[in-house]
């Protein structure tokens with residue numbers, strides 16, 4: 001199969017669908033890999049590295065789309081990319097169809113086979129192609145929070161770790177899933193005083209078992225959230241209710257009562273945010289101040305650390321890329337339930353129940 005890797009064109013997107021190491025493995029398996037010039041530059045992979053790994057570099061995205069049987073990307077195709085897609089072409093990337101009817105209609109119209117990273121589901125119910133980005137966003141939340149606690153950024157002028165004789169900062173994390181656990185680990189490692197709230201008792205038990213001693217677990221309810229928020233120097237929003245908008249757990253009135261110069265990092269902003277005063281921001285202008293509290297609400301946090309993110313993402317996606325390339329999408333989907341669950345729109349039909357339901361369009365499983 002010919003596998004094509006175009007350069008990402010979404011604003012501030014530096015990741016790439018495949019790295020030279022994957023081009024090499026695909027070549028060894030008998031496939032051809034076409035990579036658009038400069039596609040890997042933002043992730044530290046030069047054209048020479050791809051060439052050495054056996055890929056063919058091409059000058060334009062148009063050529064990639066015209067020649068490849070499968071396109072491997074990171075972000076959903078943009079309008080100019082949709083115009084280049086061809087019927088029956090496999091497109092393996094993040095689509096997030098639930099967020100855009102226009103995207104669903106474009107995928108139907110082009111009759112592509114859209115396999116979405118975000119719905120590939122493992123046998124244990126986990127979403128293996130979402131996990132790496134949550135791991136990164138969770139860890140980054142603490143970096144960013146620590147930075148914006150500094151005085152020049154209008155923060156409280158606190159060192160997260162404290163020093164001997166001076167207390168560390170208080171970090172409160174609402175949601176103890178992947179993002180929350182990784183944020184907690186980072187903050188605890190720095191020596192902060194960490195509290196993590198979740199509604200799931202089994203999850204709190206697990207966190208209590210595996211986390212270091214400077215982390216306290218607490219049942220998430222309105223009373224405890226209020227109490228913890230008022231103590232927080234850094235508040236991290238990390239909740240998820242699968243398939244739904246994030247619940248707003250911290251009211252505007254509560255934000256108004258927070259310490260001046262405290263920092264909110266609302267990682268759940270990509271699902272609407274879990275703090276009433278959150279609104280989406282970008283890497284270009286990541287923060288704003290509301291009621292004296294610094295808000296960081298970047299919707300694509302991993303994009304800023306593209307070298308790490310591309311490696312983490314492709315570690316998870318590549319086994320599926322290889323399987324689809326080796327077997328073709330139809331056999332791969334027949335034999336592997338995870339790939340089957342990634343089928344969203346197939347040759348003009350919606351193949352994913354929740355999307356059909358949401359947009360009231362007919363469902364036709366292939």
Ligand SMILES: NC(=O)c1ccc[n+]([C@@H]2O[C@H](COP(=O)([O-])OP(=O)(O)OC[C@H]3O[C@@H](n4cnc5c(N)ncnc54)[C@H](O)[C@@H]3O)[C@@H](O)[C@H]2O)c1
Nearest residue numbers: 134137175176177178179198199220239240268299300301
């Ligand atoms: N901004 C970004 O760049 C970025 C990157 C990755 C993930 N995210 C987002 O981060 C959020 C968390 O993702 P995740 O992978 O950790 O999800 P997850 O499913 O692993 O964890 C979510 C946790 O929230 C808990 N929860 C649900 N309702 C709660 C409540 N009322 N109070 C406290 N806890 C509650 C759940 O029990 C679960 O443990 C999601 O919205 C995800 O989309 C954002």
